[in-house]
Amino acid sequence: MEKVWFITGSSRGLGRSLTEAVLAIGDKVAATARNTDSLIDLKNKYPGQVYVIKLDVTDYPAVHKAIADTIACFGRIDVLVNNAGFGITGAVEAYTDEQVYSQLQTNLYAPIEITRAVLPYMRKQRSGHILQISSIGGRVGSGGISIYQAAKFGLSGFSEGLAVEVAPLGIKITSVEPGGFRTDWAGDSMTYAPHIAGYETTVDVRMDAFKSGNFKPIGDPNKAARVMIDIVNDAEPPLHLLLGSEAVAIVKHSEAAKLKELEKWETISTSTDADDAENFLETEHGKRYLSLKK
Known part of the structure; x- marks a missing residue:
């Protein structure tokens, strides 16, 4: 039976790769993004199979409407993928208040709210799978992205607690924790806090790597997409799924x-x-x- 997926951040990076892979196997997708122009090609290629929704995940009334509209369109939601997110590199003391809040709002509060919005439908179905796209940064701390990591640690912890709550309802939870992947996360999508002295060997090292354009992650987002599809179709999916040999090595250490x-x-x-x-x-x-x- 074909599944219905609700994927945030579908227009680029891992979200785009997953959306394409899901559509290619015949499943249906509610593909959301703040800018949906880059999803027009998928809408034309998969008519009736993809429902494109313009969505800012921090607009909670719009989130609830998007979930309800997807149910009205496809009749159900089998898989929720909380993928939308971004990072800001810098020293903690250098962040503006807005930079702190915006990272927590998009990377933590929004996935929680979207999860809350979809749970009543999955509870009624007595089935569903929620993939929270966390990060290796949600398992291991490192300098330069501490606020981003605070959000991802929170998302992974939220996922663990939620998994216990919803297990009797037939709902499964997987915290997906990628290492570095060849997306634009550390490129065009990355922004920076103001530079301050004193962090040359910690924060600046990461900043310089991202800004140089020479930062080349080892992860393949298309392979990651196929793995996530396999996980969703597995009878006993993991609670935590590391993606990439980098992530495995770092977490083991x-x-x-x-x-x-x-x-x-x-x-x-x-x-x-x-x-x-x-x-x-x-x-x-x-x-x-x-x-x-x-």
Whole structure:
């Protein structure tokens, strides 16, 4: 049975690659973007199969209308892909208030609101799959994009909690966490905070790499699109999906370092338990927590 996808940020980058791949296999797509001019070719190539919607994901009334209009057009939404997003490179203290807020609004608040808008329909269907396009920056911190990473860490955490809530409803959640891909994310789509001195070996290194035009990620967005389609068609999709060997290598290194730090400080950490505290893993709360994480 063909699926109906709702994809934000469909006009460029990973969103465009995914939209094309989904249409190519015969599924239907509500393709949204702030500027829909670049989607006209898909509308002409796949008449009746693609529903193009001009949408600013931070306009919440428009978001709810877009979801309702998609249901009216196609009858259902099987897959939501929260893909729209952008980054601003700079030192935290250099960001303007607007640069901080706009990144959180687009990269975190908007995906949460779009998810909230689609959940009633998926709950009624007792089925659905939500792909939250997070980032390797939602798993591991690095200098120069801290506010972007705050949003992506938040999105990955939101996805974990949501997955527990909606599992009994037949709804699946996957936090997609790409490394660097050959899109314009670090090119034309990237903007910068004002430069300030003192961050030459951290923030400036990333800024210079992006601005030089020599930054060449290793990820192929078309391959990523095919993987995401496969994940949606898998009976047991992952909660977290890393994309790219870069992402896998970085997360492996980071998780090993975190475990080492945890073990180093474990005695100090556990020393704060009350004297009469039970072993957490033997409590009802502990048993329930472990059962949810299976």
